[in-house]
Amino acid sequence: MNWKNILTVYLKELRDSLRDRRTLLSTIIIPTFLMPALFFGVGKIASGIFSKAREEIPAIMVLGGEDSPGIVAELKQAKKLRVITAAADWKQQISDKRIRAAVQLPAGFEAGLKAGSAEPVIIYNYEGELKSGFGVTELERFFRDLRDRTVAARLAERSLPATLVKPFEFKRENVAPPEKVGGNMLGGFVPYLIIILCFTGAMYPAMDLTAGEKERGTMETLLCSPVPRVDIVLGKFLMVLTGSLSAMMFSLLSMGISAFLGGMLFTGGGTARLAAATNTAQGGAAVMPMIDPLGLFGVVAMVLPVAVLFSAVIFTVALFAKSYKEAQSYVAPMIFVVIMPAVVGMLPGIDLNLRLALVPILNLSLVCKEMLSGVWHWQYIAIIFGSSSLYAALALALAVRMFNREDVMFRA
Amino acid sequence: MIEARHLTKTFKDKKRGTITAVADVSFTCRPGQIYGLLGANGAGKTTTLRLLATLLQPTSGDATLAGFDVTRDADKVRANVGFLAASTALYGRLTARELVYYFGRLNGMADTAIRGRIKVLADELDMHEFLDRRCDKFSTGMKQKTSIARTLIHDPAIMIFDEPTLGLDVMTARAIVKFVRDCRNRGKTVIYSTHIMSEVDKLCDIVGIIHNGRLVAEGTPAALRARFGEQDLEEVFVKAVGGEAELAATLKI
Numbered sequence: 001m002n003w004k005n006i007l008t009v010y011l012k013e014l015r016d017s018l019r020d021r022r023t024l025l026s027t028i029i030i031p032t033f034l035m036p037a038l039f040f041g042v043g044k045i046a047s048g049i050f051s052k053a054r055e056e057i058p059a060i061m062v063l064g065g066e067d068s069p070g071i072v073a074e075l076k077q078a079k080k081l082r083v084i085t086a087a088a089d090w091k092q093q094i095s096d097k098r099i100r101a102a103v104q105l106p107a108g109f110e111a112g113l114k115a116g117s118a119e120p121v122i123i124y125n126y127e128g129e130l131k132s133g134f135g136v137t138e139l140e141r142f143f144r145d146l147r148d149r150t151v152a153a154r155l156a157e158r159s160l161p162a163t164l165v166k167p168f169e170f171k172r173e174n175v176a177p178p179e180k181v182g183g184n185m186l187g188g189f190v191p192y193l194i195i196i197l198c199f200t201g202a203m204y205p206a207m208d209l210t211a212g213e214k215e216r217g218t219m220e221t222l223l224c225s226p227v228p229r230v231d232i233v234l235g236k237f238l239m240v241l242t243g244s245l246s247a248m249m250f251s252l253l254s255m256g257i258s259a260f261l262g263g264m265l266f267t268g269g270g271t272a273r274l275a276a277a278t279n280t281a282q283g284g285a286a287v288m289p290m291i292d293p294l295g296l297f298g299v300v301a302m303v304l305p306v307a308v309l310f311s312a313v314i315f316t317v318a319l320f321a322k323s324y325k326e327a328q329s330y331v332a333p334m335i336f337v338v339i340m341p342a343v344v345g346m347l348p349g350i351d352l353n354l355r356l357a358l359v360p361i362l363n364l365s366l367v368c369k370e371m372l373s374g375v376w377h378w379q380y381i382a383i384i385f386g387s388s389s390l391y392a393a394l395a396l397a398l399a400v401r402m403f404n405r406e407d408v409m410f411r412a
Numbered sequence: 413m414i415e416a417r418h419l420t421k422t423f424k425d426k427k428r429g430t431i432t433a434v435a436d437v438s439f440t441c442r443p444g445q446i447y448g449l450l451g452a453n454g455a456g457k458t459t460t461l462r463l464l465a466t467l468l469q470p471t472s473g474d475a476t477l478a479g480f481d482v483t484r485d486a487d488k489v490r491a492n493v494g495f496l497a498a499s500t501a502l503y504g505r506l507t508a509r510e511l512v513y514y515f516g517r518l519n520g521m522a523d524t525a526i527r528g529r530i531k532v533l534a535d536e537l538d539m540h541e542f543l544d545r546r547c548d549k550f551s552t553g554m555k556q557k558t559s560i561a562r563t564l565i566h567d568p569a570i571m572i573f574d575e576p577t578l579g580l581d582v583m584t585a586r587a588i589v590k591f592v593r594d595c596r597n598r599g600k601t602v603i604y605s606t607h608i609m610s611e612v613d614k615l616c617d618i619v620g621i622i623h624n625g626r627l628v629a630e631g632t633p634a635a636l637r638a639r640f641g642e643q644d645l646e647e648v649f650v651k652a653v654g655g656e657a658e659l660a661a662t663l664k665i
Contacts, residue, residue, distance in 0.1 A: 008517040019505040217501030223467050224500065225518035226491035406468055
């Protein structure tokens with residue numbers, strides 16, 4: 001093994017790859033712009049759809065209520081509800097999304113309220129449909145308000161204080177630091193994204209430097225040189241690893257910038273409404289989720305051997321192919337093998353144990369989730385780093401072995 | 413100097429079983445000589461040359477090039493060989509200069525030596541005009557010149573040409589033939605495979621006729637003409653391989 005040769009091959013491959021559009025796309029452009037696109041693009045679209053749905057005054061039907069004219073009149077006056085004339089096909093109209101919900105007032109509801117024994121009100125909706133959900137929310141708010149007013153009136157009639165039914169208030173306050181909140185929220189997603197990008201970042205350089213070279217006829221030219229095969233493999237492999245790691249680094253960088261800009265928007269005056277909404281939902285102060293930089297550093301360190309493993313495995317598989325197209329058909333399905341353990345790692349309730357610490361990819365996903373949440377199980381970290389390094393070394397040895405096989409390099 | 417001794421190469425094929433591509437081939441080629449390997453498609457020419465260039469390992473037999481054994485000293489053999497074939501392409505995304513420089517580095521040359529050598533080769537091959545352009549934009553002639561520069565960057569003692577004029581236009585093919593002759597005149601050991609008889613006539617000092625992986629006849633063109641009683645080298649070739657029927661059966665026509 002001669003590092004001068006390896007460096008020569010690596011620098012040539014680097015120069016060559018930087019001039020290849022497909023490699024640039026998979027290692028730099030997509031990782032850089034994917035996160036902002038997800039963060040701002042998809043977020044903006046979702047937020048737009050949500051706001052538009054919010055702005056709509058839901059059309060509802062009141063079923064029954066002929067003997068409760070006061071309540072029906074109040075419903076009709078409610079600013080955030082649009083009561084339309086009841087029809088026999090109300091169910092169909094909800095299904096067809098022509099109305100958002102219907103409310104069934106029981107017979108004698110108003111009189112029952114006065115007497116103190118009213119039958120339940122039933123709200124009909126389209127479960128899971130966003131706008132129907134908004135209609136239900138407004139109806140629930142209306143009837144909750146009606147109930148509160150009724151209670152207040154009854155207490156007043158009996159000269160009893162309001163604290164009789166509401167003796168105390170309670171509220172929620174977060175004590176976890178923003179890094180831990182961020183780690184819990186993003187702990188599963190960040191490693192998943194990094195694993196996928198590491199894989200796709202290695203894919204195109206690996207195929208181009210092996211099957212692509214065979215197809216273009218440059219592999220034979222290269223093999224005529226006096227450089228030992230192992231040096232050629234390592235030089236090429238380093239380029240594939242560069243592709244994998246640069247995809248990860250660009251992705252992390254862009255994720256950081258997106259999160260920072262998103263954070264500025266989040267905490268800025270323009271989005272006070274969003275902060276207020278979070279505040280209300282949590283019943284306490286809104287917390288801007290952050291990623292612990294130390295956790296992120298840990299993730300990068302743990303990803304290294306897995307990136308080596310990916311690079312070596314894809315390199316070996318692509319080497320077997322005679323053409324770029326053939327290599328694609330071998331390598332592309334491998335992404336499912338990578339996604340599955342990464343997805344399992346995202347699932348709640350799956351915790352790291354000794355057995356899972358030896359399962360490649362899944363172990364990385366799980367340990368990264370923990371590190372980003374500020375939990376450092378050093379014994380597992382050591383096992384995972386060690387086992388991943390071992391798998392990577394085996395895969396690299398296999399790549400060298402395959403490169404020395406005539407039936408692979410000159411497959412007819 | 414090239415010395416091949418009982419070179420044999422077999423391949424395993426799932427459908428056809430064991431295939432013998434080269435069987436017991438022995439020959440010698442001395443410095444300042446062009447050894448022509450003449451054979452039909454699939455006769456075993458490319459496999460023989462790949463064995464000599466150490467791209468493949470012989471199943472049995474051995475060969476020495478510039479005193480180095482193809483099995484034991486493969487890296488040293490390659491350091492003394494320039495291999496040019498229709499299948500040895502150029503890196504399209506590199507310029508001609510970058511490509512030749514790269515192969516200079518792979519051959520262990522120092523930067524200054526490479527720069528000097530590129531200057532000499534660009535002068536000889538008239539490459540200055542396109543030296544800094546990317547290879548994927550080249551005409552066939554430019555590509556061939558760049559390939560020649562690539563094979564000569566380390567000034568090897570042995571040149572191996574595997575059908576280098578295949579698919580080339582007349583002018584480029586003539587330039588290649590001239591270049592091969594120049595190699596001999598500079599005292600290099602040259603082995604040249606082809607199935608074009610006129611090239612053999614023009615270039616080769618010794619001809620080896622290969623058929624079904626075996627060397628069936630060998631000698632100077634004059635000696636082969638005398639042995640088979642034919643003036644036309646094509647007729648000599650047909651007789652050497654066992655007649656038209658045998659040749660047609662091999663080529664499956």
